[in-house]
Amino acid sequence: MPVTPMLESPLSADVLGRQDPELAEILLAERERQSTTLQLIAAENFTSPAVLAALGSPLANKYAEGYPGARHHGGCELVDVAERTAVRRAQALFGAEHANVQSHSGSSAVLAAYAALLRPGDTVLAMGLPYGGHLTHGSPANFSGRWFDFVGYGVDPESGLIDHEEVRALARKHRPKAVVCGSISYPRNIDYAAFREVADEVGAYLIADAAHPIGLVAGGAAPSPVPYADVVCATTHKVLRGPRGGMLLCGSGLAERVDRAVFPFTQSGAQMHTVAAKAVAFGEAATPAFTAYAHQVVANARTLARALAAEGLGITTGGTDTHLLTVDPGPLGVDGRTARGRLAAAGMVLDTCGLPQPGGRGLRLGTAAVTTQGMGESEMARIAVLFATALRDESAGRGVREEVRDLTGRFPPYPG
Numbered sequence: 067m068p069v070t071p072m073l074e075s076p077l078s079a080d081v082l083g084r085q086d087p088e089l090a091e092i093l094l095a096e097r098e099r100q101s102t103t104l105q106l107i108a109a110e111n112f113t114s115p116a117v118l119a120a121l122g123s124p125l126a127n128k129y130a131e132g133y134p135g136a137r138h139h140g141g142c143e144l145v146d147v148a149e150r151t152a153v154r155r156a157q158a159l160f161g162a163e164h165a166n167v168q169s170h171s172g173s174s175a176v177l178a179a180y181a182a183l184l185r186p187g188d189t190v191l192a193m194g195l196p197y198g199g200h201l202t203h204g205s206p207a208n209f210s211g212r213w214f215d216f217v218g219y220g221v222d223p224e225s226g227l228i229d230h231e232e233v234r235a236l237a238r239k240h241r242p243k244a245v246v247c248g249s250i251s252y253p254r255n256i257d258y259a260a261f262r263e264v265a266d267e268v269g270a271y272l273i274a275d276a277a278h279p280i281g282l283v284a285g286g287a288a289p290s291p292v293p294y295a296d297v298v299c300a301t302t303h304k305v306l307r308g309p310r311g312g313m314l315l316c317g318s319g320l321a322e323r324v325d326r327a328v329f330p331f332t333q334s335g336a337q338m339h340t341v342a343a344k345a346v347a348f349g350e351a352a353t354p355a356f357t358a359y360a361h362q363v364v365a366n367a368r369t370l371a372r373a374l375a376a377e378g379l380g381i382t383t384g385g386t387d388t389h390l391l392t393v394d395p396g397p398l399g400v401d402g403r404t405a406r407g408r409l410a411a412a413g414m415v416l417d418t419c420g421l422p423q424p425g426g427r428g429l430r431l432g433t434a435a436v437t438t439q440g441m442g443e444s445e446m447a448r449i450a451v452l453f454a455t456a457l458r459d460e461s462a463g464r465g466v467r468e469e470v471r472d473l474t475g476r477f478p479p480y481p482g
């Protein structure tokens with residue numbers, strides 16, 4: 067299910083090329099890189115030309131501090147309609163009483179969730195960073211670790227799964243003000259009901275950081291955190307396939323606190339071109355084609371996991387429920403960092419990540435982008451073979467690079 071052809075790209079019109087060839091060359095080269103290598107970074111996707119059109123529109127010029135009907139700037143009549151449309155579409159898509167679509171990024175959404183519910187110094191229970199917690203889940207290098215007292219839960223070193231008994235024991239011991247569930251690399255569906263139960267037991271808020279799976283939720287291919295979490299934070303640019311940005315979902319009881327936590331507490335002017343692009347993406351995500359896409363993303367990830375296992379790689383948790391999988395290249399005789407380098411040389415772009423075993427470093431892959439390009443399960447099987455070939459033998463990289471070029475050439479992300 068490739069996105070519709072890019073008919074009126076600003077680049078094809080060559081506006082930028084005539085005025086600023088230096089920058090135009092970089093943009094064209096990046097477009098070439100994206101379409102001739104395999105984008106296996108689990109957080110990335112290809113937005114549609116319609117989303118890109120909204121991003122490149124004159125809405126980028128508009129200042130709009132505040133919320134529709136209550137702005138601090140004049141001339142907001144039209145962007146108000148755009149934002150109301152985005153909010154209404156998000157509410158309908160996720161069955162949420164309230165949506166805030168102004169967060170500049172996933173991290174800004176998490177910051178706003180904390181600002182809405184916590185005070186500096188509060189205790190928060192979240193997945194530990196070595197196991198897949200995000201920077202905003204208590205990294206000492208991030209505001210979260212500096213301003214809050216984070217306690218980390220891990221995953222079972224054998225199964226790679228969240229140990230809900232450990233989560234419960236830590237919650238009882240530390241009495242957190244909030245429990246955070248969500249991860250940058252957990253390949254399985256999160257049991258939101260189990261987290262809700264623990265949060266209720268200790269009187270904590272439940273924050274679901276669904277940055278990764280929210281697109282699967284939109285397409286009905288993953289369970290929704292909305293009925294369970296007090297606040298859901300998300301990105302709009304991962305599986306959801308919208309512009310780079312964040313959003314928050316909550317019940318009407320917390321709506322005002324969440325809105326005030328975004329503006330004026332942590333942000334000022336909303337980016338109205340991005341808000342409009344979010345509306346476009348929510349519109350796309352409400353279609354049957356997107357539902358089919360989300361299910362294909364998961365089917366592709368499962369096939370890729372099976373095929374990589376057949377090549378001898380270790381697959382964390384034995385598979386995946388989502389768009390992402392984490393693999394241990396150790397059985398093929400390479401560590402995570404070396405593996406990422408060999409794969410990059412062969413045209414396969416992905417990240418390293420933590421593994422359930424303490425200190426282990428593996429690879430994180432996702433199928434959101436390749437599925438948008440129209441690749442299916444036979445291509446996943448082919449990718450697994452190319453993957454293992456590049457890992458086993460450094461000198462095979464050049465040959466694999468040509469095969470990747472051939473494969474991607476048959477699935478252009480922006481045809482025409």
Ligand SMILES: *Cc1c(COP(=O)(O)O)cnc(C)c1O
Binds near residue numbers: 170172200202301312
């Ligand atoms: C991607 C991600 C974020 C942050 O998103 P940005 O837009 O990069 O700030 C936050 N939390 C989780 C779990 C993520 O996966």
